[in-house]
Amino acid sequence: MTMAPVDRYPLDDWWRVVDTNLSGSFYLARAAVSHLRTTRGAIVFVSSEWGITGWPEASAYAASKAGLVGLTRALARELAPAIRVNAIAPGIIDTPQLEVDAGAAGISLREMKSRYADGIPLRRIATAREIAATVAFLASDDAAFYTGQVLHPNGGTTTAS
Amino acid sequence: MTATPDSVALVTGASGGIGRATAERLAALGYRVAINYLTNRAGGESVAAAVGGRAYRADVSDPAAVEELVARVEAELGPIAIAVSNAGIYQQVALEDVTDEQWRRTLRINLGGAFHLTRVVAPGMRRRGEGSIVFVASELALVGSDRASPYVAAKAALIGLGRSLARELAPEIRVNVVAPGPVDTPLLPDSERGPAYTAAIPLRRIGRPEEIAAAIVHIAEAPWTTGAVYSPNGGVVIQ
Structure with missing residues (x-):
């Protein structure tokens, strides 16, 4: 994920982000669909809170993640009733990307986490395991009546639909 | 933002439909309007003649062409005060049948056009x-649609792009999104014109391009509105 102002965003980087995050998910769904029809399986796309709220200098990332929400809604209608299609839009997660962000901002990892946590009602960032649990839920039979939905494991930052 | 005799507005995809209606409304308010088109030269020229503007051919999926478009408009008409990214393509196609080229082209025009502009x-x-x-x-970006996954994904991406750019380009520049429901334009599939379809719309009819143009121009001029998504849709989306 490259961060850059829109008028100085390198074109190749912009499309690399969109094509990896959005097109990559589309290609996966297209390739998997005939198999999933026979297994009556489920698709879960990983979107992002930034795709819902937008974020400055993250135009490619936010566009790609918002696009995944549209893809979720389109494919949920198209592939029903055989295949369920849902998405998650997680908030800030404790992943190696944070270290990169901290480096770019010239602050320590600890400081970076605390800055993010300050803006989150639950006062902490998520663990990857918590986010994985949301994905597993949507993929499981416990979510058998969910399709076209976006769940927002984000510690309470947004209530956007 | 109130139009002065020097204010310039650029509308992409303005040779017909919503783009044409938007160009007409902007011109009626006093804007000097640049009409962009890609294939429908006669349409573009006729809108330009009708509104006293100028027609410009450019493929919005090509970043260099968009740079040249904006440079020409600003040299010939003046600095652009309002830019409306409207050019788009739509195809009804099942997921398994979407070709790589259809996917790529839909993203490059419907999403890339707005980014490049x-x-x-x-x-x-x-x-x-x-x-x-x-x-x-x-x-459709809000509610999804059957057999239009490239279009819906690109239009939903446009909403995320608009919200990001609204944050990034504030306070000087406002960025907003209009998400129309079914409108009487050449892009509307026949399946959304019949009585069975319109009976399911709370306002019992599809929209007119002029009604969407009114929303576009209103939001374009609304001084304290940025990052908003307006959806004139006859009540198709109530959430």
């Missing part, structure tokens, strides 16, 4: 201390 008009708007950008998305 913004990156070129934003520096001048910021320098002048004001500007307004409107993306035309679709109500």
